[in-house]
Amino acid sequence: MTNRRRPVSQALLDRAIKVDAALHAAFPGAKCSLDYANPLQLLIATILSAQCTDARVNMVTPALFARYKTAAEFAGADCAELEALVQSTGFYRNKAKSIREACKDIAVLHGGEVPKNLEELYQLHGVGRKTANVVLGNAFGIPGMVVDTHVGRIARRLGLTKNADPVKVEQDLMRLFPDMRWTTLGHEMILLGRKYCKAPTPKCAGCPLIELCPFTKKVL
Template sequence: MATRSSTRPGAATGAAADPALAGAPRSSESRTALVRRARRIDRLLAERYPDAHCELDFANPLQLLVATVLSAQTTDVRVNMVTPVLFARFPTAADLAAADRAELETIIQSTGFFRQKAQSVLGLAQALVERHGGEVPPRLDDLVQLPGVGRKTANVVLGNAFGIPGITVDTHFGRLARRFGWTASEDPVVVESEVGALFEKKSWTMLSHRLIFHGRRTCHSRKPACGACPVATLCPAYGTGETDPEKAAKLVKDLVPVDAAAPLGTLG
């Protein structure tokens, strides 16, 4: 990793020229400064990723719910390769609830952990039929009672299938929220609460998309592309990764579909 440097891209102009917006460690910031910096980061990420969106393909709440469960420990790209076959074969919750387990496992096998995922899909489909008439409920408390569904999955469904604001704390979101100094917690529930308090509720879903986009493309776990980051001047973690602009630019990922035969985890 590159040595942390005090010289940041654009340090003399723009956001970094305002001490209240500069990427000071969280401990030295006032609450007002933290909120201003967080919202400035969100605006800059909106400029970088104007097309940020849920990268799972779906046509209805059930499809998104199942696809999100399948996305654990694999890529959205790979899930999108599997779900057309899955939903053509089992289009409703009742169909999924009555699915032959071996057939279901075969269809979703390439997503990894397919036996556990098949159990979750069968369980949640049966619960939907028994408790909700086969429909996905638009309520967090109901969603998290379904097998294999936690707050992250529930918020994905609420925000993208029902238009109900929610913060999706996946590994990318949590990592970036800590790097930005928005939270120090590793607990997803605490991260959701602390980050949510910095933003208007109506922005939560798009904020989630932007951080996830940025985490997948630029602010990587092992070697973030600090020198190619649009929020470098606002980030307390600047210098964690490559700071040279040309070298950093080579680290930025332009995520594209992979061949179905490629190994799991190709896109990170």
């Protein structure tokens, strides 16, 4: 894709380098907190994590993954049974539908294997860009910049983007940070969002990025 957007200023690149270092120092070892044993399980766990805590998803998936093992099995699952198994994660009808549709695509179009690139992952029914990047980065080790509500909010507060559209935020962050950092950076920003940079009011006191953050001046 041709990038016709304005070049990034050196000042912004310098700040991104400092943000990168501060996040890495503040959250060493940050990683995906969903439990999974293979790419298919991570894809399904990520679908279930929408509007739900990872801890809750991890309580639900052991029984789910014991009941269905392959994409074909998920695709052919009885609707009511699948819904009952994922009910406690919320929005369970939509999530069960997304799981069945994505797994049908994987079984029919990809021989039962989760595809290893963003375009094909994103084209699976029921799979959004965030889920595609989570799977890419964590299950396959291919850099993926995950932009969820935490990452988008923090990127805007830190002045790393002015965009609200997650795809544009993703592109802005990909221009500012090296690809080898994208996956872990997403985890670190999510941890920052959970601990300090909350919505609607951040807890700036104690935030490891306070010296770098233009938003904190407005808050304080």
